Amino acid sequence: MEPMNHYPDPIKIREELVEKYPAKVAKKRTKSIIINDPETIPEVQANVRTVPGIITQRGCSYAGCKGVVLGPTRDIVNIVHGPIGCSFYAWLTRRNQTRPESPEHENFITYCFSTDMQEEHVVFGGEKKLKLAIQEAYDLFHPKAIAIFSTCPVGLIGDDVHAVSKEMREKLGDCNVFGFSCEGYRGVSQSAGHHIANNGVFKHMVGRNNDQKEGKFKLNLLGEYNIGGDAFEIERIFEKCGITLVASFSGNSTVGALENAHTADLNVIMCHRSINYMGEMMETKYGIPWMKVNFVGAESTAKSLRKIAEYFDDEGLKVRVEEVIAEEMPKVKAVIDEIRPRTEGKTAMLFVGGSRAHHYQDLFTELGMKTVAAGYEFAHRDDYEGRHVLPNIKIDADSKNIEELKVEPDPEKYNPRKSEAELEALKEKGLEINGYEGMMKQMLKKSLVVDDVSHYESEKLIEIYKPDIFCAGIKEKYVVQKMGVPLKQLHSYDYGGPYTGFVGATNFYRDIDRMVNNPVWKMIKAPWEKTGNEAELAASYVTQ
Amino acid sequence: MTAKAATQNACKLCNPLGACLAFRGIEKCVPFLHGSQGCATYIRRYLISHYKEPIDIASSNFNEETAVFGGSHNLQLGLKNVSQQYRPEVIGIATTCLSETIGDDVPMILKEYRAVMGSDEPLPVMIFASTPSYSGTHIDGFHAAVRSAVKTLAEEGPRKNLVNIFPGMISPADIRYLKEIMNAFGIPFVLLPDYSQTLDGGPWAEYHRIPPGGAPVHAIASTGCASASIEFGSTLEAQKSAAGYLEERFGVPRHHLPLPIGIKASDRFFAVVEKLTEKPMPAVYEDERRRLVDAYADGHKYVFGKRAILYGEEDLVISMAAFLHEIGVLPVLCASGGKSGLMKKRLLELVPDLEDPGIRVRENVDFVDIEHEAPELLPDFLIGNSKGFTMSKRHMLPLVRIGFPIHDRFGGQRLHHLGYRGTQELFDRIVNTVIEQRQKASSIGYTYM
Numbered sequence: 001m002e003p004m005n006h007y008p009d010p011i012k013i014r015e016e017l018v019e020k021y022p023a024k025v026a027k028k029r030t031k032s033i034i035i036n037d038p039e040t041i042p043e044v045q046a047n048v049r050t051v052p053g054i055i056t057q058r059g060c061s062y063a064g065c066k067g068v069v070l071g072p073t074r075d076i077v078n079i080v081h082g083p084i085g086c087s088f089y090a091w092l093t094r095r096n097q098t099r100p101e102s103p104e105h106e107n108f109i110t111y112c113f114s115t116d117m118q119e120e121h122v123v124f125g126g127e128k129k130l131k132l133a134i135q136e137a138y139d140l141f142h143p144k145a146i147a148i149f150s151t152c153p154v155g156l157i158g159d160d161v162h163a164v165s166k167e168m169r170e171k172l173g174d175c176n177v178f179g180f181s182c183e184g185y186r187g188v189s190q191s192a193g194h195h196i197a198n199n200g201v202f203k204h205m206v207g208r209n210n211d212q213k214e215g216k217f218k219l220n221l222l223g224e225y226n227i228g229g230d231a232f233e234i235e236r237i238f239e240k241c242g243i244t245l246v247a248s249f250s251g252n253s254t255v256g257a258l259e260n261a262h263t264a265d266l267n268v269i270m271c272h273r274s275i276n277y278m279g280e281m282m283e284t285k286y287g288i289p290w291m292k293v294n295f296v297g298a299e300s301t302a303k304s305l306r307k308i309a310e311y312f313d314d315e316g317l318k319v320r321v322e323e324v325i326a327e328e329m330p331k332v333k334a335v336i337d338e339i340r341p342r343t344e345g346k347t348a349m350l351f352v353g354g355s356r357a358h359h360y361q362d363l364f365t366e367l368g369m370k371t372v373a374a375g376y377e378f379a380h381r382d383d384y385e386g387r388h389v390l391p392n393i394k395i396d397a398d399s400k401n402i403e404e405l406k407v408e409p410d411p412e413k414y415n416p417r418k419s420e421a422e423l424e425a426l427k428e429k430g431l432e433i434n435g436y437e438g439m440m441k442q443m444l445k446k447s448l449v450v451d452d453v454s455h456y457e458s459e460k461l462i463e464i465y466k467p468d469i470f471c472a473g474i475k476e477k478y479v480v481q482k483m484g485v486p487l488k489q490l491h492s493y494d495y496g497g498p499y500t501g502f503v504g505a506t507n508f509y510r511d512i513d514r515m516v517n518n519p520v521w522k523m524i525k526a527p528w529e530k531t532g533n534e535a536e537l538a539a540s541y542v543t544q
Numbered sequence: 545m546t547a548k549a550a551t552q553n554a555c556k557l558c559n560p561l562g563a564c565l566a567f568r569g570i571e572k573c574v575p576f577l578h579g580s581q582g583c584a585t586y587i588r589r590y591l592i593s594h595y596k597e598p599i600d601i602a603s604s605n606f607n608e609e610t611a612v613f614g615g616s617h618n619l620q621l622g623l624k625n626v627s628q629q630y631r632p633e634v635i636g637i638a639t640t641c642l643s644e645t646i647g648d649d650v651p652m653i654l655k656e657y658r659a660v661m662g663s664d665e666p667l668p669v670m671i672f673a674s675t676p677s678y679s680g681t682h683i684d685g686f687h688a689a690v691r692s693a694v695k696t697l698a699e700e701g702p703r704k705n706l707v708n709i710f711p712g713m714i715s716p717a718d719i720r721y722l723k724e725i726m727n728a729f730g731i732p733f734v735l736l737p738d739y740s741q742t743l744d745g746g747p748w749a750e751y752h753r754i755p756p757g758g759a760p761v762h763a764i765a766s767t768g769c770a771s772a773s774i775e776f777g778s779t780l781e782a783q784k785s786a787a788g789y790l791e792e793r794f795g796v797p798r799h800h801l802p803l804p805i806g807i808k809a810s811d812r813f814f815a816v817v818e819k820l821t822e823k824p825m826p827a828v829y830e831d832e833r834r835r836l837v838d839a840y841a842d843g844h845k846y847v848f849g850k851r852a853i854l855y856g857e858e859d860l861v862i863s864m865a866a867f868l869h870e871i872g873v874l875p876v877l878c879a880s881g882g883k884s885g886l887m888k889k890r891l892l893e894l895v896p897d898l899e900d901p902g903i904r905v906r907e908n909v910d911f912v913d914i915e916h917e918a919p920e921l922l923p924d925f926l927i928g929n930s931k932g933f934t935m936s937k938r939h940m941l942p943l944v945r946i947g948f949p950i951h952d953r954f955g956g957q958r959l960h961h962l963g964y965r966g967t968q969e970l971f972d973r974i975v976n977t978v979i980e981q982r983q984k985a986s987s988i989g990y991t992y993m
Contacts, residue, residue, distance in 0.1 A: 020629050050581060052605045052618040053625030060582020079550060083641045083677035084881075085558025087551075089586035110934055116551035117678050122645055132549030152580055152642035153678065156611060184580035185606040185642060401608055455600055456629050459751060475588045479598030482748045482755075524747045 004372065004446040010035040013448065013464055017457050025051050032451040041440045043389075046451040047380040049188045049398060055455040057351065057377045057475060060184035062086055064193025064378070066149040068274060069201070070180070072096040072225050072250045073258065075106040077143040079113040081130050081161060082151025086184075087114035095492050097229050098252050106143065113137065117153065127159050134168045138175055144255040145205070148179040155183040176255070178204040188398045189378035189452075191273060191354065195402045198277035201249070201258060202405065206282065207413065209259040215244025217312045220264045222278055222290070223271030223355070226251025228497020233504050234295050240324050241305060242317065249275055262286045265417045266311055268293040268304070272436050273354025273379050283434065284407045287416035289423060292432035297362030298332040298505035307431050328502035335506040336366060339513045344368035346468035346516055349461065351453045351476070352490045354379040358439035360471060360490060363499070363508050371443060372465050375450035384449060386438035459483070468516045484524055486515040553911035555855055555931065556881025557949075558677035560638045561587045562685030562713065564601050567636030567671070569737020570693060571758035574632040576602040578619055578650060579640030593951040595716070595743040598755060602626045602635075606642055615643050616653045623657060627668055630753045633761055634669045636689060644676035669761060671696045681882050683857050686713050687777070687784055690736055694786040697761060698768035700794055706766060707820055708773035708796065709735040710786045711962075712803065712859060713948065716744035718962045725963065728826040729817055734763045734770065736786065744957045768794045772820050774813070777859040778802045778890035779882075802894060803859055803962060805970070806867030807836060809894075810963050832964035839968060840871060843975040848872035850978060851921065855879040855914055855928040856947045858887045858907070860961075864927060864946070865903070866894040871971060874901055876921040883908035911935055925977055930956075942977045946970070 004010075014033045018026040031045035050056040059067070062080075067090040070078055080087035091112035100107045115133050117126050130148065137146055146168075148161045161179030169177040180200050182193045224231050231251035238245050246264040247257035267279045267290035279290030291311060293304035302325045309318040346369045350357040357374045364371055381389050418426070427433050440449060450457065458476060461467075462483050470480045473491040480487040488494065488511070496511055498504040560577055564587050567575035577584045584603035591599050602625075604610070604618040619637075626635060639650060654670050661667055673692045675685040690710060711722055719740035726733040741757025767773070773787035773796050780800070782788030787798040799820075804813035810833070818825060850873045854861050858880045865875040880887060888905040891898060898905075904921075906913065915935045925942045926932050930952045936943035950956030960966035979993045 022624065022628060025625060049607060050605050051621070051625060053576075053602050053622030054629070055584075055600050055602050056581060056605075057585070058581055059585040060580050063582055063586070083558060084551060084554050084556060084681075085561065085583070085586070085641075085677045088554050088557055089590055091553075112553050114551045114554060115549070116554065117641075119676070119679050122641070122676075122678050129549055136549045152606075152611070152640070153645040156642070156645050183611075184582040185608055185611045188607070190582075397609070398607060456753075463751060473589070474592050475585065475599075478592060478596055479600075482598060482745075483751065484747060525749075 004444055007372065008464060010446055010448055016464070017460050020456065025054070029457075033457075034449045036440050036443045036447045036449050037445055038441050038443060039445075041385045041438070044381060044384045044440075044449055044451055046376070046384060047188060047191060047378070047399070048396070050452055056452055057473065058189040058452060060190060061182045061186040061193035061196065062149060062151055062184045063090065064190030064274070065180050065182035065197040066090050066193070067092070068190060068225065069194055069197035069250055070147055070149075072098065072109070073253045073255065074098040074100060074109050075143060075255050076145045076147050077108050077111070077113060077137045077141055078147050078149065079115065079130075079133055079137060080149045080151060081115045081117070081126065081154050081159065083117045083153065084114050086151040087112045095227055096251060097226050097232070099232065106141070108141070108143065122153055122157055125157060125159055126154065127164050130159065130161070130164050131168060134164070134177060138172050143175060145176040145178070147200075148177070150179070150181050150183050152184045155181060176204060176208075187402055191378040191380065192398070192402050194274040195277055198275060198281070199403055199405050202278060202281050205255065205258045207259070207262045207286070207410070209256060210263065211260060212263055213244060213246055213260065217242065217308070217314070217317055218244045218246050218264045219266040219268055219308065220246050220261050221248040222267050222269045223275035224248050224251050224295075225271075227491070228493040228495075228499065230295075230498045230500040230504065233498045233501035236503075237301070237305070237324065237501050241321050243308065249278060262288070262413060264288060266291065266308070268308065269436075270295065270359075271353070271355040273376070273383050276436070279434075281405060281407045285410050285414065287409070287414050289418055289433055291434075292436040294359050294362065295500040296359035296504070297366055298329065298502050299366060300359070300362045301501050301505070302329070310429060310431060311426060332502050332505055335509050339509045340368050342513055342517055345370070347372045347465065348469045348471060349465065349467045350374040350471040350490070351377065351450070351458060352472050353377055354383055356490045357471075358383070358442070361439075361442060363505060366505065367509055367512060369468070369512075371447060372467060373448035373450060373461055374439065374443060375453050376439075377452065379451070382436065382438060384438050384440050384451070386441065387436045455479070469512065484521055486518060486521070488512065488515060548913070551910045553931070553934070554881055555879065555910050555914070556681035557590070558682060559675040559680050559685035560640050560677060561590065562682035562687070563636065563638035563673045563675045563689035564599070565591060565682075565713065565739070566686045566689035566693070566737045567638075568599060568742050569739035569758050570634050570636065570671075570764070571760040572632050572754050573634035573636050573758060574600060574602055574626050574630050574754060575636045575638065576604070576622065576626060577638055577640055578604045578615060578648065579606055579642040581605045583640045590949065594949045595957045597743045597745065597957075599743070600630075600754075604643075611642065611646060614646060615648050616656070619648075619650070619653050620657045620660070623670070632668045632754060634671060636693070637670060637672045638675045638685065638689065639673075640675070641677040644674070644678070650674070669696065681857070683713060683859070683882060684784075687780060687786075690786045691784065691789055693736065693764055694767055695789055697764040698790060698794065699765045701766075701769040703771055704766065704769045705732060706770040707731055707733045708767045708770045708787065708790065709733055710773060710775040711735065712775075712777045712780065713857065714776075714803070714962060715957055715959050716740040717958045717960050718966060721960060721963055721965055725817065725829065728828060729821045729823050731821045731823070734759060734767050736764060736767070768796070770796050772797045772799060774799045774801065774816060776801055776803045778862045778894075779858045779884040779886040802866070802890070803863035805863040805961055806870045806967055807833070807840070807964070808870060809863060809866060810967060813963065829964060832968070836964045836968045836971070839971055843971060844872060846975050846978045850874070850924040851876045853877045853879070853914065853918060853921065853923045853926045855926075855932060858882040858884055860947050862887060862891045862894065865891055865898075867967065867970070868927075869895045869898070871974075873974070875903055876923055877904045877906065877914065877917055879906045879909050879914045881908065881910060915939075924981070925974075927974075942981055944973055944977050
């Protein structure tokens with residue numbers, strides 16, 4: 001693909017982005033705005049606190065823990081301990097889909113439980129009310145598990161959600177009750193909440209059920225939250241290939257599946273940022289290797305399937321995977337052939353997530369579109385530069401506050417699925433075993449990488465690059481569209497999707513085609529508006 | 545009904561959300577939440593899903609240290625950064641449960657900030673509302689922000705021919721309608737908050753740091769010299785309201801009215817405007833009223849005797865209940881997550897005989913409570929925000945969407961609720977909901993209902 005020649009000098013762009021900031025802030029932001037070089041990947045300052053008053057895309061620890069990781073499991077009753085807002089705002093009613101086995105099976109996702117803390121609880125403590133709420137949830141639903149999430153005031157008033165959980169777990173007997181100290185002020189973004197959630201799920205759920213699921217090729221799908229039905233499409237492909245999915249963390253998942261996850265022979269990771277801790281911990285405790293995959297993009301899906309077949313090193317599986325790819329690809333190709341002439345050469349920007357800004361570049365590449373700038377909302381350096389930088393990452397005060405579990409091999413259940421030599425051989429073949437190369441290696445030279453882009457910076461970037469599409473979330477959507485650039489939501493998919501696998505890729509191509517070629521962008525200027533010089537400039541800026 | 549320990553599927557949102565919304569109705573104002581960044585992010589995300597417009601909310605980004613040692617440093621740094629990037633005229637600061645729990649004294653911090661910044665460069669006006677989410681609901685935050693805006697800015701002066709309108713939390717379309725009415729009467733007015741443009745505007749030919757629109761600072765300053773205030777909201781008490789403050793402080797008479805929904809309530813509102821302006825009703829609204837009466841007569845056969853469950857903010861529910869009663873629909877359950885303690889009392893003032901047909905009024909309830917009571921009430925349809933959809937689906941009851949949040953239908957920000965025009969729109973939607981239901985239920989396939 002063509003390099004980034006006809007854009008202004010990226011160094012000048014960076015200067016322009018930070019010139020409105022006070023000197024200290026400008027200095028700090030400069031370290032997070034990087035001119036990419038895929039050969040010698042430069043360092044990106046990431047996972048550092050957002051400066052107060054800089055309007056960020058980031059959410060909080062609670063959002064990462066309850067909203068992202070724990071929320072999608074359908075048969076856990078999630079009780080939010082705190083005032084009402086936090087539970088209301090994380091009320092999952094659309095984003096994460098789930099498919100109960102039958103209408104009689106539990107699905108608590110559409111509920112929003114809260115202790116609705118009032119002033120008297122802040123003053124006198126809320127543990128009593130929390131216990132009552134747990135008892136009530138148990139009496140009403142008899143769920144297999146109840147999870148408790150602490151919101152900001154809880155940590156400060158000294159409510160001990162872990163002690164309460166333990167007490168209630170013992171009292172109830174047949175219900176697994178556990179708590180998360182995921183107060184919103186912990187860490188620098190939702191990333192802290194992911195880590196806290198990983199720890200809790202690993203400690204309280206994984207390994208509790210030793211039933212062996214039928215199947216020759218058993219894996220877990222980590223970091224796939226079934227937004228817009230993404231997991232359904234991956235499940236369809238796995239089934240077609242004869243791959244057995246033990247548990248997905250955590251889209252379309254159940255308590256039973258998560259408790260059984262340690263019986264799988266491979267963990268494949270989609271969203272590296274939110275779930276890599278789980279992969280690491282399961283490797284140490286149970287001997288299950290993990291491997292980075294990407295099911296976003298048709299080519300990427302094919303590649304990931306081949307890697308899985310390579311891992312299991314089974315001729316039958318390899319043949320079957322090729323058959324499936326050969327069957328699925330022509331349908332994808334037909335859509336690309338139709339659409340690509342309309343998308344070829346257009347440009348995209350992605351500022352989203354902890355992995356999505358990377359994954360979705362594959363889909364744009366398949367459409368012949370170029371990613372001119374990208375960045376994550378809550379990622380760490382390894383998501384940008386690759387995991388080889390892990391030993392060099394400075395642990396700051398914010399990260400130190402998040403517990404690192406001490407994990408040891410399980411005396412009974414530890415069983416290395418592959419020997420060291422076998423793993424090395426697989427790595428030789430290009431499989432990202434226990435590794436991830438990060439986003440920047442794949443991006444163009446001189447493209448811009450911006451961590452935790454601020455509202456202000458993204459508006460400037462649009463002004464400078466005039467991209468054909470901008471990918472972020474609903475918070476950014478309408479301001480970007482005000483400027484005449486369509487915004488694709490990659491958190492909720494604008495309520496579309498799925499975008500994974502083969503079917504998902506074609507959905508995405510069509511959606512992007514619709515968005516970048518939407519005739520409305522040409523109607524912004526009314527016919528009676530003057531076409532003086534200035535007006536022309538503005539018009540080209542909004543319609544290009 | 546049994547008292548529950550946990551709230552399930554709340555019928556209310558949190559206090560700071562309301563404040564942020566109100567701040568969006570002040571010109572060149574950036575809302576600022578003193579607390580964790582998650583609050584700003586969640587509230588932005590939630591408001592935006594309804595209004596489909598950009599909503600920037602800054603935050604003091606608390607971390608563990610701030611939570612322990614206080615948020616003074618973060619707040620001051622945040623104000624400085626917001627001022628430099630956005631050049632706002634106003635910063636609307638609201639607290640969260642976090643900063644309230646640790647007891648940050650925000651007015652004190654602001655005083656310190658002003659002292660540190662000196663007087664070289666004019667600082668933005670800082671409006672502060674205390675909005676702990678562990679008390680009240682989003683409506684309390686909304687009113688707290690409006691009252692604080694007036695308290696901060698209103699000035700004493702000679703009485704002017706000027707009317708203040710404090711409409712409460714209504715849609716941008718409703719705001720535009722109220723402004724149109726005041727213009728038609730030809731009286732100068734200040735409407736606060738005015739997010740009719742900031743939260744429902746067009747594309748930009750040029751980049752705006754802060755979306756255009758909103759009540760300007762000088763206009764809010766003049767509210768102290770107005771000849772009267774009109775304030776909507778049955779349960780809104782004077783000591784918590786903007787008009788209440790102006791009456792007490794500057795002697796501006798407060799005309800306190802229920803939200804004007806339905807003919808009777810709209811008549812009452814227009815009568816007040818007529819009296820204040822000493823001008824006759826403009827012909828256009830006379831026509832609107834006549835068409836509405838005509839519609840009531842024509843549509844009566846469809847809706848009379850129907851039973852509805854109504855939920856949402858207390859003031860909206862009260863006015864909607866009176867309107868439904870007026871068109872012959874029985875609001876069998878009037879429910880709210882708010883708990884002013886005044887809901888039934890205020891509703892009785894509008895519908896004195898509400899207890900005869902067994903209308904139930906419930907404060908401080910959630911959707912599970914509502915659903916629990918629903919079956920024995922034999923409702924024909926539900927009226928309220930999008931959050932009633934689960935109940936509507938489970939019980940196969942149609943849902944007429946009004947108020948906030950509406951995120952499962954398009955155009956929530958453009959729905960009318962107030963005055964003759966808003967009532968007309970509501971009436972048409974309700975009648976059509978009933979007709980559609982009858983049509984669906986019929987096995988014959990009528991195309992003429």
